[in-house]
Amino acid sequence: MNIIFSEERMPGQAVVEKMTEAGKLCIIEEGLDPKDIVVSVTFVDEEEIHQLNKQYREVDRVTDVLSFPQFDDLTNLPKGGEVCIGDVVICPEQALLQADDFGHSPERELVYLFVHSVFHLLGYDHLEEEDKVAMREKEERIMNQIGIER
Template sequence: MSLYFEEEGALQLPLPCEELAKRVIDAALDYVGCPYEAQVNLLLTTNEQIHEMNLQFRGIDRPTDVLSFPMVEYGEPGNFDFLEEREDCFDPESGELVLGDIVISKDKVLEQAQAYGHSAEREFAFLIAHSVLHLTGYDHIGEDERLVMEKKQREILEQLQILR
């Protein structure tokens, strides 16, 4: 798995972000049964920047905790079978499946960790797991979808022993 990591803004999270992101992405991809080596871009940014992105891409005029930009459209969440016929989904140099981009607000990681009464590590890991599920076709628009995603997120974090 290749992680392309970038960070903006002066605020630093009190944890090894790149290392933790790799662990969570690997665990999430194993959990959903991704049969390919994959590539993910991760940007850690500020509330101001993610606010602009949220407005630009989703039409929502406020900061958010995480944005996910999948590069692949899945007919069925977590079903990778159709990708064998889709060369355009793979990096021609590395052969890795290009999953997409994750953008996380460092400000929100700290705010939400405090609000939910758990560590910044747990909040960051949760947002990464949540986003990887989006990058592999899962969503939470409907109640049934939300319950499926919540269960998967919880189980991924439990496997990693990153608990509340």
């Protein structure tokens, strides 16, 4: 899996390595070949994610992560090379606040937000309770596999 990380506001190497490991497992979980998949990750401040949230979701507040999938259906991805399935935008400041609120490490929150977003890129949603439960189970399975448990 090729993850293109923005340089600005990028967390430490340990977090990036865990995100990379988790992303690969998410892709494998869905039966895709990680060598064919690209994801872009950008880290932004609270003001920028607020603006993006308002522009693209019509929600006028800061959020922790946004997902911008490139495909509605991943069953017929183009063959013959890497395919970018979407973009992830994370606000590290918001993640740190949430980590404190939830009582776990900043590393766990950042990696979890990335995993959550990758599953959105893979077509998962959590609008309905049944979908939310399925998505959370997948997220927790990946987090446990990389050794970052609750």
